[in-house]
Amino acid sequence: MTDRYGRSRAQHERARRHLAGGVATAYRAPQRPVPISFASGSGSRLTDIDGNGYVDYALAFGPMLLGHSPDAVLRAVHEQLATGIGYGACHRVEAELAEAVCRTVPCADLCVFSSTGSEAVHAALRIARAATGRNRVVKFLGHFHGWLDPLAIGIPGLKDAGPATAGQDPLASSAVTVCPWNDLDALRAALSDDVAAVIMEPLAVNGGCLSAAPGYLSQVRQLTEQAGALLIFDEVITGFRLALGGAQERLGILPDLAVLGKAMGAGFPISAVCGRRDVMEEVASGRVKHVGTFNANPVCATAALAAISELEQRADEHYPRLEELGGTLADIFRTEATEAGVPLVVNQLGGMGHAFCSAAPVESHDDTLGADADAYGKFAEALLDEGVHVISRGLLYVSTVHDDADLEQTRGAVARAAATAAARRAEPTSPGRHAAVARR
Ligand SMILES: Cc1ncc(COP(=O)(O)O)c(C=O)c1O
Numbered sequence: 001m002t003d004r005y006g007r008s009r010a011q012h013e014r015a016r017r018h019l020a021g022g023v024a025t026a027y028r029a030p031q032r033p034v035p036i037s038f039a040s041g042s043g044s045r046l047t048d049i050d051g052n053g054y055v056d057y058a059l060a061f062g063p064m065l066l067g068h069s070p071d072a073v074l075r076a077v078h079e080q081l082a083t084g085i086g087y088g089a090c091h092r093v094e095a096e097l098a099e100a101v102c103r104t105v106p107c108a109d110l111c112v113f114s115s116t117g118s119e120a121v122h123a124a125l126r127i128a129r130a131a132t133g134r135n136r137v138v139k140f141l142g143h144f145h146g147w148l149d150p151l152a153i154g155i156p157g158l159k160d161a162g163p164a165t166a167g168q169d170p171l172a173s174s175a176v177t178v179c180p181w182n183d184l185d186a187l188r189a190a191l192s193d194d195v196a197a198v199i200m201e202p203l204a205v206n207g208g209c210l211s212a213a214p215g216y217l218s219q220v221r222q223l224t225e226q227a228g229a230l231l232i233f234d235e236v237i238t239g240f241r242l243a244l245g246g247a248q249e250r251l252g253i254l255p256d257l258a259v260l261g262k263a264m265g266a267g268f269p270i271s272a273v274c275g276r277r278d279v280m281e282e283v284a285s286g287r288v289k290h291v292g293t294f295n296a297n298p299v300c301a302t303a304a305l306a307a308i309s310e311l312e313q314r315a316d317e318h319y320p321r322l323e324e325l326g327g328t329l330a331d332i333f334r335t336e337a338t339e340a341g342v343p344l345v346v347n348q349l350g351g352m353g354h355a356f357c358s359a360a361p362v363e364s365h366d367d368t369l370g371a372d373a374d375a376y377g378k379f380a381e382a383l384l385d386e387g388v389h390v391i392s393r394g395l396l397y398v399s400t401v402h403d404d405a406d407l408e409q410t411r412g413a414v415a416r417a418a419a420t421a422a423a424r425r426a427e428p429t430s431p432g433r434h435a436a437v438a439r440r
Contacts, residue, residue, distance in 0.1 A: 004385065007049045011037040026165075027061070030392050032381040041068030044402040046389055054389035055406045055413075057329065059397040062237050065263035065351070066307060067401035073266045076306035077299055086297050093305055094296040100308045101264075101274055106245045107233075107254050108274035112283055113296040117236035117261030118146025120271035121199070123290055124257050125150065127273065128197035128230045130282040138190045138198040138229075140181040142207030142365035145199060145234050154178040156207040157393075159369060181365065182213045187220060191227040197257075198224050199232040202247035205395070206237070208368040209347035209354035217253040224256075230279065236261035236271065240308065241322070241397075242350045244315045250350070266307035270300035318400045322351035325398040325407070329353065332411050333396070340418035342379055345371070346396070353396040379421040386413035 003009065012034050016022035023029045037049045044067055046056045056068070066073065080093070094113065102108040114120040125137055137150070141161065145151040149172035154161040161178035163170070177190045181204060191198075202217065204210040224231040232255055238247040239260035248254055257275035264270060274280070282288040294300070311318055330348035333355050337344040343359040356362045356371035357379065373393065380392040388410055390396060 004052060005034055005036065005048075005050055008037045009034045011049060030377065031384075032377060032392065033384075036384070036389075043067045043069075044399055044406050052387065054384070054387050055402075055410055056389045057396045057398065057410075058389050058391045059399055060267060061262070061391065061395075062241070062352075062397050063262040063265060063267045064397075065241055065399055066266050066310060067399040068267075070266060070307075070310070070401070072310045073268075073303050073306045076302050077268075080299050080302040085299055086294070088293065091296075091298050091301075093298055093301045097296070097301045097305045097308070100305055100312070101260070101272055104244050104308060104312060105235075105239070105258060105260070105274055106248050107256065107258050107276065109277035110280035110284060111272045111274035112280070112290045113301070114271045114273070114290075114292055115269045115294045115297070115300070116146070117234075117259065117271050118148045119292065120236070120259045120261060120273050121145045121151060121234060122148050124232050124259050124273045124275075125197060125199070126290075127275075127279060127282050127288050128232060128257065130288045131279045132196040132228065132230060134194050134196035134229070136175045136177060136192065136194045136196060138177045138179055138187070138195055140200050140204070141178050142181065142210075142368065143199075143201045143204055143234070144206035145201075146236075149173060150176055151199070156365075156368065157373075181207075181210070182216055184216065184219050184223070187223060191223060191229060193228070195227060195229040197230040197232050199234055201237065202233045202235065202251060202253070202255075203238055203242065203349055203352075205352055205354065207365060208356065208362055208394075209349060209352060210363065210365075210368075211347075211349065212251070217251055221253055221255075230256040232257045232259065234259045237263075237352065240264055240311055241352060243319055244311055264307065265300055265304045268300040268303035269294075270297070270304045319350070321400060322398060325402050326351045326353055326396075328407055329396060329398055329402075329410065330355075332407060332414055336411055336414040337379065337418035340415050341422035342375065342418040344379075344418075348396070351398045351400075355390075355394045355396060375421065375425060378424050379417060382417035382420040382424070383413060385420070386417045388413045388417070 012022045039049045046054045101111045141154045152164040153173045155164045179186045179190045235246040240263040243250040261271035330346040330353045333346045345358045345362045346355045357375035358371040
């Protein structure tokens, strides 16, 4: 029998010889039966190096909001490439991009650019500390803010506020308090007078696409104001995805600072911190040093400007469509999988969702820990065999270019994959991999 993933397996073996673990990011390792190597992506589809085609709902862990290789972005980037890759100096596009961010994101009067979400989160904390003259930060259990030490504690999949990885500096997070989310009393207790900022994913996408309880965000807004702490929305996922102006626009709560990444660059590495003028003045005045060789690199800035322009010009079309696609996809996963013997819960808002193998609703961090991560891993593997690519721990993303044909193909694939996964459930599993799935 031919091995459907033979070339990916060989590629992974080759990579492992000199690329630690054979993957460039630990979160790619849990993919089964092997981390797939891709040859190309176009629109809603990916093709792997074995020639297998997939409808893609992983979208590079979120950034490909306009699909793979979107024309508008490629055209702009090609033009930019012809005139220079990087100057390490000022250029026209960075100012236009800053204007676009401040025009579209409600809290943004001023912004700065970095390359990744983790970096931008780090910059936001620095700005908040400088602006308040305080040191402590409050984050929430089950929220994810990137890989850097201070906030890489209490991430999704962890029971408590422990570290995400070996090698973390415990001192880096010694001034971080981890609170349960959706618990106002716990937040009140955590808001001591040395708290510089409260940071959260306003929709807890990484931890299960969990929504804030009714009234919770406005109460948090009030409590932070009363405590003299800044409110930071980490909109690395929700920015430009949940609405043009992100979760803050969709949910109607204005943070002091917001962090953007992923979809903003349509696949190019660029991120931003934006916010209230008086707070961002810390950077403008030079008091806070914000640096980075690649900050607002012209190629990435051009991609981001093209992406935001496309989203802005066709917002009336794109955002209702993302909502519709996201809703239909969630429905397909829920109904087809459950009917075929894999009970699935899907939490979804707009163009993103999180699926869990669970017979009961998943509405809190504790609920997510009770879901069957191993069963979802098996289902994701079976989906791959059926030509549907998803993130093996449950996140689901749609792009503006997914279409009805994709969804119909997905419907059949989900039903067949769920039947296969139900049959595989009795098989023994490799513990190392599943621990990794459960962690992320
Ligand atoms: C909400 C959130 N914040 C920050 C980050 C870190 O972004 P990056 O991986 O670009 O460093 C991520 C990455 O998944 C994220 O989901």
